[in-house]
Amino acid sequence: MSTFSKTFVADLHLQVGNTITLRGWIFRLRQLAKTTFVVLKDCTGEAQCVAASEALREFHLKADDAVEILGTVRRDERAKRGIEIDIVSVKILNPSATPLPFNSSSNTEPISSDILLEYRPLALRSDLVGRVFRIQAAILRYFREYLTENRFTEIVSSKIVSGGTEGGTNLFAIQYFDRVAYLAQSPQFYKEHGVAGFERVFETGHVYRAEPHATRRHLTEYYSLDLEMGFIDGPEDIIKLERELLTCIFEKLNENHSTDLPSMMHVPTWEFSECMERLHAVHNRTDLIDDLDPEGERQLCSIAEQECGVAAVFVIGFPLSGRPFYTHPRTSTTAAGFDLLFNGLEITTGGQRLHRRSDLESALTSRGIEPSSFESHLRMFELGMPPHGGLAIGLERLTAQILRLPNVREATLYPRDRYRLTP
Amino acid sequence: MSTFSKTFVADLHLQVGNTITLRGWIFRLRQLAKTTFVVLKDCTGEAQCVAASEALREFHLKADDAVEILGTVRRDERAKRGIEIDIVSVKILNPSATPLPFNSSSNTEPISSDILLEYRPLALRSDLVGRVFRIQAAILRYFREYLTENRFTEIVSSKIVSGGTEGGTNLFAIQYFDRVAYLAQSPQFYKEHGVAGFERVFETGHVYRAEPHATRRHLTEYYSLDLEMGFIDGPEDIIKLERELLTCIFEKLNENHSTDLPSMMHVPTWEFSECMERLHAVHNRTDLIDDLDPEGERQLCSIAEQECGVAAVFVIGFPLSGRPFYTHPRTSTTAAGFDLLFNGLEITTGGQRLHRRSDLESALTSRGIEPSSFESHLRMFELGMPPHGGLAIGLERLTAQILRLPNVREATLYPRDRYRLTP
Numbered sequence: 001m002s003t004f005s006k007t008f009v010a011d012l013h014l015q016v017g018n019t020i021t022l023r024g025w026i027f028r029l030r031q032l033a034k035t036t037f038v039v040l041k042d043c044t045g046e047a048q049c050v051a052a053s054e055a056l057r058e059f060h061l062k063a064d065d066a067v068e069i070l071g072t073v074r075r076d077e078r079a080k081r082g083i084e085i086d087i088v089s090v091k092i093l094n095p096s097a098t099p100l101p102f103n104s105s106s107n108t109e110p111i112s113s114d115i116l117l118e119y120r121p122l123a124l125r126s127d128l129v130g131r132v133f134r135i136q137a138a139i140l141r142y143f144r145e146y147l148t149e150n151r152f153t154e155i156v157s158s159k160i161v162s163g164g165t166e167g168g169t170n171l172f173a174i175q176y177f178d179r180v181a182y183l184a185q186s187p188q189f190y191k192e193h194g195v196a197g198f199e200r201v202f203e204t205g206h207v208y209r210a211e212p213h214a215t216r217r218h219l220t221e222y223y224s225l226d227l228e229m230g231f232i233d234g235p236e237d238i239i240k241l242e243r244e245l246l247t248c249i250f251e252k253l254n255e256n257h258s259t260d261l262p263s264m265m266h267v268p269t270w271e272f273s274e275c276m277e278r279l280h281a282v283h284n285r286t287d288l289i290d291d292l293d294p295e296g297e298r299q300l301c302s303i304a305e306q307e308c309g310v311a312a313v314f315v316i317g318f319p320l321s322g323r324p325f326y327t328h329p330r331t332s333t334t335a336a337g338f339d340l341l342f343n344g345l346e347i348t349t350g351g352q353r354l355h356r357r358s359d360l361e362s363a364l365t366s367r368g369i370e371p372s373s374f375e376s377h378l379r380m381f382e383l384g385m386p387p388h389g390g391l392a393i394g395l396e397r398l399t400a401q402i403l404r405l406p407n408v409r410e411a412t413l414y415p416r417d418r419y420r421l422t423p
Numbered sequence: 424m425s426t427f428s429k430t431f432v433a434d435l436h437l438q439v440g441n442t443i444t445l446r447g448w449i450f451r452l453r454q455l456a457k458t459t460f461v462v463l464k465d466c467t468g469e470a471q472c473v474a475a476s477e478a479l480r481e482f483h484l485k486a487d488d489a490v491e492i493l494g495t496v497r498r499d500e501r502a503k504r505g506i507e508i509d510i511v512s513v514k515i516l517n518p519s520a521t522p523l524p525f526n527s528s529s530n531t532e533p534i535s536s537d538i539l540l541e542y543r544p545l546a547l548r549s550d551l552v553g554r555v556f557r558i559q560a561a562i563l564r565y566f567r568e569y570l571t572e573n574r575f576t577e578i579v580s581s582k583i584v585s586g587g588t589e590g591g592t593n594l595f596a597i598q599y600f601d602r603v604a605y606l607a608q609s610p611q612f613y614k615e616h617g618v619a620g621f622e623r624v625f626e627t628g629h630v631y632r633a634e635p636h637a638t639r640r641h642l643t644e645y646y647s648l649d650l651e652m653g654f655i656d657g658p659e660d661i662i663k664l665e666r667e668l669l670t671c672i673f674e675k676l677n678e679n680h681s682t683d684l685p686s687m688m689h690v691p692t693w694e695f696s697e698c699m700e701r702l703h704a705v706h707n708r709t710d711l712i713d714d715l716d717p718e719g720e721r722q723l724c725s726i727a728e729q730e731c732g733v734a735a736v737f738v739i740g741f742p743l744s745g746r747p748f749y750t751h752p753r754t755s756t757t758a759a760g761f762d763l764l765f766n767g768l769e770i771t772t773g774g775q776r777l778h779r780r781s782d783l784e785s786a787l788t789s790r791g792i793e794p795s796s797f798e799s800h801l802r803m804f805e806l807g808m809p810p811h812g813g814l815a816i817g818l819e820r821l822t823a824q825i826l827r828l829p830n831v832r833e834a835t836l837y838p839r840d841r842y843r844l845t846p
């Protein structure tokens with residue numbers, strides 16, 4: 001696509017000797033007595049532009065002004081990319097206010113996350129914060145590419161639902177004309193229906209949890225990378241898929257985004273009971289009974305790193321009673337479900353689901369739920385529902401763990417929690 | 424990826440002479456006195472499997488059972504793809520109920536859309552309905568691929584907001600802990616902020632309109648393909664981008680999904696006033712004043728088809744008063760915004776936006792809105808906001824118009840409207 005006359009910084013090497021128009025932001029400005037250096041930044045990179053200070057004086061250039069620079073492209077071995085621009089003329093398209101709380105070229109590390117959130121455009125224009133969301137976009141891309149290549153079909157399901165998938169707690173209520181509806185906690189039912197139609201489906205979209213707490217790992221609105229596949233033998237098939245999926249995503253990130261992520265092919269799978277034994281043996285934990293806690297997740301990843309070289313572990317066989325009603329059993333008391341812990345945090349929940357209507361009815365009844373309240377869902381299991389399973393990865397958590405960010409909010413463009421509804 | 428022992432139908436030609444395991448649904452079943460033909464369908468295609476009727480009798484096979492077939496792959500020139508499977512054994516993984524309202528191999532054309540919606544898995548498994556959502560998935564893929572190749576970065580913005588982008592009508596209210604929040608009508612503000620950070624951004628996600636009517640072109644929840652780009656000269660840059668974007672998507676659909684879609688490179692751009700004149704001259708319309716109606720959209724597409732060979736037209740220069748406050752003016756009374764009409768229906772709204780804080784304040788004031796109520800948004804225009812514009816394409820509408828479906832609900836997996844909240 002070549003719209004209008006703008007040349008991208010990344011294409012300057014094709015324009016040596018030519019006079020071209022750059023459009024972007026003033027990223028850095030160095031005004032010496034005789035010469036002024038303007039580093040212009042656009043979505044493809046940075047270019048150093050030079051002019052006599054006298055010639056630029058009238059423009060009162062400032063960092064983060066949006067500008068157009070007409071200039072001649074010259075080779076200069078001292079400059080980045082070996083290119084420098086001799087400025088012919090400058091036009092300010094829109095000036096930045098002054099003073100700003102920080103500039104896009106500022107070191108954003110000491111700036112509070114509230115300020116970075118309040119001024120998202122400037123933060124995104126900076127290298128450090130911009131990188132977080134460029135990598136997030138790349139994760140999304142590679143996730144979808146991998147699944148499309150592996151015969152999954154993308155679906156778009158509704159986020160306005162008449163009830164919850166997990167029993168009705170933590171739901172946000174919507175006034176839907178003269179009725180009450182809810183924001184979906186998960187596309188779980190829809191992706192299972194999708195499996196009965198397309199065999200393999202995925203969805204990327206928001207899910208909502210009215211979590212009354214605001215920890216550094218919880219959001220009320222997060223972006224879920226969901227997949228579900230039919231005709232499996234057991235949860236090990238889903239674990240195998242996730243190993244290959246994440247390894248593929250990580251390899252592409254290493255190649256294109258200078259990360260240094262490990263192969264996930266040899267991440268171990270440990271039974272929940274084995275995890276308990278390890279936590280007891282290594283960290284003397286005796287307080288955990290039927291679930292892990294954040295500290296336990298960190299400890300298990302650290303044990304896995306020592307044993308297997310990767311700070312990640314698939315934990316399988318949680319107590320069945322703690323998992324949702326649609327979970328397939330592994331034994332009479334354990335679930336054919338798993339969590340993936342990565343760099344100290346749970347980033348995936350997955351597993352095999354029940355595929356027979358009668359089993360789902362028993363599971364509901366044993367939890368004290370009347371099966372008739374799920375009739376429209378149960379009916380889908382009479383249409384040739386294959387054995388199936390799937391998983392959901394929290395995009396913000398995955399991004400945060402990849403970049404080792406301390407708080408999931410730093411991997412969320414506009415986080416929502418108990419107290420935060422803006423910007 | 425090669426999980427477990429299942430062979431996909433699409434890979435059978437690599438297995439001639441071998442004994443393999445297929446897993447899928449019984450798509451067609453023809454039981455003759457001596458021989459039974461089972462057409463098995465999986466996510467990659469259909470394969471004909473044969474056995475002596477006597478050998479299969481005990482299984483009571485039915486259409487849409489989920490089955491596993493162990494069989495030997497044999498070349499057979501009479502069969503589709505030149506392959507047939509001699510059945511060694513059959514296992515029913517999950518039987519379908521009987522009777523079903525229809526089968527996946529049924530002709531779905533005479534089946535009411537309510538029944539097709541109620542039994543989505545069966546409908547998706549059918550060729551006709553399945554094709555709609557396979558094409559929708561492909562549109563999503565090609566949209567994102569084109570923009571990624573053209574230096575756009577994907578963003579994920581919040582759908583829970585504290586107010587509307589267009590003044591507060593048609594918003595769904597959410598009980599957000601002890602406050603009221605709303606479902607976002609559009610990612611408009613967020614994608615403008617994104618432009619100030621990344622220059623070019625896109626987002627694919629749900630938007631919500633509490634439309635009290637339920638027409639065949641409106642949904643309360645739809646999926647919006649949004650993009651926004653900085654450093655433009657005017658709305659023509661956005662129109663040029665959309666021409667190229669849609670042409671690219673259509674070419675790939677023609678190649679991979681057997682559609683017969685036109686190039687959009689020569690879709691005309693007509694001023695709103697020209698459209699009025701044409702509608703008057705050709706259809707004697709005198710009742711339209713400051714907007715088009717559905718009939719007018721159909722008539723304009725038909726005129727465009729006669730004049731230019733494609734049933735599509737970009738209409739630019741609508742009366743400014745009817746467009747949102749952030750619209751850039753084209754003249755003192757007309758907007759630098761456009762709609763794209765395609766096959767008789769508006770599928771895109773786009774245009775250039777105001778990029779100066781002072782202009783936005785004037786626009787708000789002239790509409791009787793107090794600028795201070797948009798302060799957190801207006802502040803973003805002080806950070807070096809470039810001249811910018813963008814567009815939003817309704818995914819369900821685009822899908823419906825590509826396939827010439829009469830109702831946008833047929834291009835929606837789980838439609839939501841005034842009266843519909845399930846399945």
